[in-house]
Amino acid sequence: MAVTSAINYRLPQVEQLLQHPSLEKYIKSVSRPVVTNIIRNQLAVIRQSDAFKQKGVEGVNVIKDITQLCEQYRQQRLTRVINATGIAVHTNLGRSPLSTDLWDSVRRVNTGYSNLELELSTGKRGGRNGLLPALVTNWIGAEDCVVVNNNAASVYLVLQALASGKEVIVSRGEQVQIGGGFRIPDILLMSGCKLVEVGTTNITTSDDYINAITENTALVLMVHQSNFSIQGFTESPDIEDVARRLPEHVRLVVDQGSGLSSEQYADSETPLSRYLQLGADLVCFSGDKILGGPQAGIIAGKQSLTQILAKNPMMRAFRPGRIVLSLLEEMLVRKLNREASGEGVAQHTLNRCGTTADRAVDLMTQWQPWAKAVPLQMQVGGGSIPSETYDCYGLALSLPGKAQRHLDALRSMPTPIIGYLHGDKLMLNLATLLEEDLPLFKAQMGNYLQSLVKEKGQSEADAKAGGCDADTK
Numbered sequence: 001m002a003v004t005s006a007i008n009y010r011l012p013q014v015e016q017l018l019q020h021p022s023l024e025k026y027i028k029s030v031s032r033p034v035v036t037n038i039i040r041n042q043l044a045v046i047r048q049s050d051a052f053k054q055k056g057v058e059g060v061n062v063i064k065d066i067t068q069l070c071e072q073y074r075q076q077r078l079t080r081v082i083n084a085t086g087i088a089v090h091t092n093l094g095r096s097p098l099s100t101d102l103w104d105s106v107r108r109v110n111t112g113y114s115n116l117e118l119e120l121s122t123g124k125r126g127g128r129n130g131l132l133p134a135l136v137t138n139w140i141g142a143e144d145c146v147v148v149n150n151n152a153a154s155v156y157l158v159l160q161a162l163a164s165g166k167e168v169i170v171s172r173g174e175q176v177q178i179g180g181g182f183r184i185p186d187i188l189l190m191s192g193c194k195l196v197e198v199g200t201t202n203i204t205t206s207d208d209y210i211n212a213i214t215e216n217t218a219l220v221l222m223v224h225q226s227n228f229s230i231q232g233f234t235e236s237p238d239i240e241d242v243a244r245r246l247p248e249h250v251r252l253v254v255d256q257g258s259g260l261s262s263e264q265y266a267d268s269e270t271p272l273s274r275y276l277q278l279g280a281d282l283v284c285f286s287g288d289k290i291l292g293g294p295q296a297g298i299i300a301g302k303q304s305l306t307q308i309l310a311k312n313p314m315m316r317a318f319r320p321g322r323i324v325l326s327l328l329e330e331m332l333v334r335k336l337n338r339e340a341s342g343e344g345v346a347q348h349t350l351n352r353c354g355t356t357a358d359r360a361v362d363l364m365t366q367w368q369p370w371a372k373a374v375p376l377q378m379q380v381g382g383g384s385i386p387s388e389t390y391d392c393y394g395l396a397l398s399l400p401g402k403a404q405r406h407l408d409a410l411r412s413m414p415t416p417i418i419g420y421l422h423g424d425k426l427m428l429n430l431a432t433l434l435e436e437d438l439p440l441f442k443a444q445m446g447n448y449l450q451s452l453v454k455e456k457g458q459s460e461a462d463a464k465a466g467g468c469d470a471d472t473k
């Protein structure tokens with residue numbers, strides 16, 4: 001038969017495909033050249049495929065393949081998501097979201113020119129820190145501060161500038177790894193310092209520190225354990241005692257990590273100001289953990305030391321841009337004025353816990369029979385306060401089929417919802433839902449559950465038509 005000669009091998013042209021209505025949104029979101037490349041590559045793949053060789057265009061679905069690839073690219077874009085994990089400062093979800101108020105208030109200074117390095121009173125070149133040192137002084141009682149891009153950079157800069165070629169004493173219980181690959185011993189090595197380990201994993205005393213000091217010692221570095229806790233037979237040194245007994249040439253630096261100040265999360269936590277009172281020469285911490293500001297590292301304490309840091313050549317590589325500095329400045333002003341927008345997301349989440357029970361019951365009623373209101377725990381996260389949890393409520397959803405499938409589906413929504421699994425249940429913690437996200441959360445979930453009702457109805461109808469009992473489980 002001459003059927004083979006009728007096979008159509010004419011694939012659409014690239015230009016023609018770019019006009020296809022279903023690609024319009026991808027041109028907007030990932031750009032025309034990227035979509036063009038996807039189309040070219042996919043056409044090449046299709047030409048080589050057996051299905052195409054055997055059946056021509058009838059054997060392939062060009063536009064479906066291309067939109068699927070475009071969708072993968074689109075999902076790579078930074079996008080807003082809804083946090084239903086119960087972890088307020090979530091490393092995978094951008095750590096601390098900023099309040100809309102705060103963001104809006106720095107718009108003008110960032111979309112125009114600014115006095116970033118101009119002293120308005122004299123017309124001369126000025127420093128980049130603006131009001132920040134004054135704010136930090138009033139906030140935690142530090143003489144001065146230096147701001148860098150993140151707290152890992154703080155630690156590196158402090159070590160490099162104050163202790164390169166010298167010995168740094170660190171407790172064995174504080175040689176921690178924070179996140180992916182930031183290990184205190186490695187950073188010490190890279191900054192040119194010699195690590196002197198003291199104490200044991202669970203016990204380090206002030207004597208351990210003091211006895212390890214030589215004429216070559218530059219620093220005692222204390223590191224907040226951040227993402228784990230050791231319980232049981234433990235002893236940490238009396239910081240005040242260590243500080244008092246340190247000789248003139250040795251400084252005490254505390255990597256506090258979270259930026260906890262007046263927040264009342266855990267009695268066991270020492271706030272920044274307290275470390276300085278106890279005699280730490282410098283404290284360093286992140287801007288986007290408990291403080292809840294932009295990503296930054298802040299090093300605060302003795303001016304004689306911050307001046308050395310500020311003059312270090314690495315400072316040029318570590319200094320943040322005006323967006324970060326303006327946000328930090330505005331945030332601290334609001335914080336000192338005790339405005340709600342000056343509080344970090346962790347505090348807001350904690351405040352919200354009490355309202356989650358009513359909300360959970362309300363949603364349970366709306367989303368019968370899938371959802372059940374359940375007591376859950378909220379965590380600060382971001383490697384801060386690892387051992388504390390706070391009571392709140394959320395939803396446990398029992399949905400048809402594998403829970404994993406629904407977890408994935410929620411992540412593919414226009415504004416992805418990030419939940420987690422507990423056994424065969426899909427869990428949504430309501431404490432970490434931002435107020436602004438609530439309407440969208442309800443709408444998207446409502447639609448999704450509605451689609452499951454339809455799906456269920458359809459499969460029951462199919463089952464009946466096929467003469468089988470409907471699976472009503």
Ligand SMILES: *Cc1c(COP(=O)(O)O)cnc(C)c1O
Pocket residue numbers: 150151152153155178179182223224225226255256257258285286287296297382383
């Ligand atoms: C989080 C943390 C760091 C790293 O801070 P980044 O801002 O993530 O760079 C360093 N030290 C401690 C104790 C921390 O908790």
